Amino acid sequence: MPPPPGFRAPAAAPLNVDHTGRPIRRRGLMLVLSSPSGAGKSTISRALLADDPDLRLSVSVTTRPPRAGEVDGRDYHFIAPERYHEMVARDELLEHARVFDNYYGTPRRAVEDELAAGRDVLFDIDWQGTQQLADRLPRDLVRVFILPPSKGELERRLRARAQDPDDVVARRMAKAADEMSHWAEYDYIVVNTDIDAAIARVRAILTAERLRRDRQPGLADFVNAMRDEG
Template sequence: MDATPPQLAAESPRPDPHGFKRRGVLFVLSSPSGAGKSTIARKLLASETELGVSVSYTTRPIRPGEVDGRDYHFVDLDTFREMVANGDFLEWAHVFGHRYGTPKAQVWNVLEQGRDILFDIDWQGAQQLHQLAGGDVVRMFILPPSMPILRERLERRATDSMEVIDARMDRAANEVSHWDGYDYVLVNDDVEECYQSIKTILAAERLKRSRQTGIIGFIRKLLRSGEMVPLA
């Protein structure tokens, strides 16, 4: 089974006008179900050519309209357990009776190439990923305007029974309680404004000095060229 998500084979990033190389960003989006995370993720992937998506492995059944290898890699429980034992996941979690895991294959290579990866994972996965990748990870948590509005959104989707919606609301309260484990927290009361804020954050994170691996060579060249004279 091919463990490389096809979405990670996106086109190479545009060259920096100054020739700087950078490390990529592991950009985590988390939110309670119904808070708008999926909508924002789709908008980001449509507009950001340097952003690929990590396709998780899962033991849950495939749903109508989903495609194996595009939406998830669908595997049985024994295969998933074997992958856990082999250390094939960057992170994994048990959610609503099913297991979800982020494949490790090619992630480090993608980072070295200066490309970014979007992760749609919960707080447990975000914590595990941060423990493994540290400064390469940017964690974003999206809040609903209120819990009643969140329930209204879940009911309007009409994809779950009331029992499942009740369970999602209980889980939402637990997820929100972990808001302080994230680097950025936004309230999604207007999806376009929230999306634009997230784009701004992503742009700023890409420009962080710690990710500009090519800037040292540029500064050395600048000093040698006499374009900058150090102060005495």
Template sequence: MSEPVDLSPPRRGIIFILSAPSGAGKTTISRAALKAIAGLAASVSLTTRKPRDGETEGIDYRFVSEDEFKRSLSLGDLAEWARVFESSYGTPRAPIEDAVAAGRDILLDIDIQGARQIRDKYRADAVAIFVLPPSFIELEGRLRRRATEDESKIQHRLERAREEAKAFPEYDYLIINDDVSDSIARLEAIVNAERLKVSRLRNHFAPWKN
């Protein structure tokens, strides 16, 4: 049996940015989407925070010291970075640029500060998606059910979430995460639509040239 032929036209890769207030379900959607959507790869960020239960080095994050992070930043190795809840986060630049040049799509699970930096640097290749919970009452419930932080930290996250939610008009798409399966389906629809845009085709592609 012959191998299937890829008839999709050549194009540049797409940087899909996923942002959300803490507790909105962004990481859950991101992990599930990487399994459900063919041809979508993860960007592994650097962070100076300690690993949480269930997180794996090199898969969820690259866990580094403050000195290592500062070294990467000073060398220009990061496409974006931000300071969030007393820890630093950053996205390595080379894997993103290599993926775009090779026509491969990459998913970035990053905060609003980082999303702004990526869109400024890679405007033609970036698609930004914002995730919100169905309500802030539900968001508070999710944060409390995680049982990972004390009351003062929960209140701080809720205050920050209300402020971060104001940024959604800056994004290209909005997903209200009431049901994870539905949210993943919506993300997949966005990915498929963006892949079909004529503006993403490489200049040398000429259909019907025979």
């Protein structure tokens, strides 16, 4: 994802390092951003990815056709319905769901490889997918829900994008109430009144979660080596 227009990237979120400047070994985490369509999660995602080399975007599979400007393998893996159902049957997806008239899912292998390598994976998925990730890999999951400041502002943002016809906007608004009802299932809630402030808050969440003791298996060796010095 390219950064949003006018975005200026600050320094990447810090990690713990040893005396040589090398990061202490850690396991990656899964950072989920969910929100009603138009609340800002895609803009926040682009900003995080633009300045953080340790953060990767989870690229979902989908059976819907590409939209203008979308690239296969970057925005989504666009696949046939037959291939999608085959992946579900073979347990190759960490989560999967039907959204409107199309199917979406997260390939398992790519995510597990990133986590094992100490890199974090960013997800732009809904509450259904988040629940499935919580069932599969609960210790690796950090859940953030982005709320709009009001329902009226959400509709204004959807119409300002000029991407969807009126009937699709109406469907998205109808779905928003159900999506927002799941806010209490998330670890953190960010109200996106100001996009720069919302980006900063999500970045702070990511930094704090990276520093959790149980995400840093290399700390034991690091501390023991210091205790054995001299």
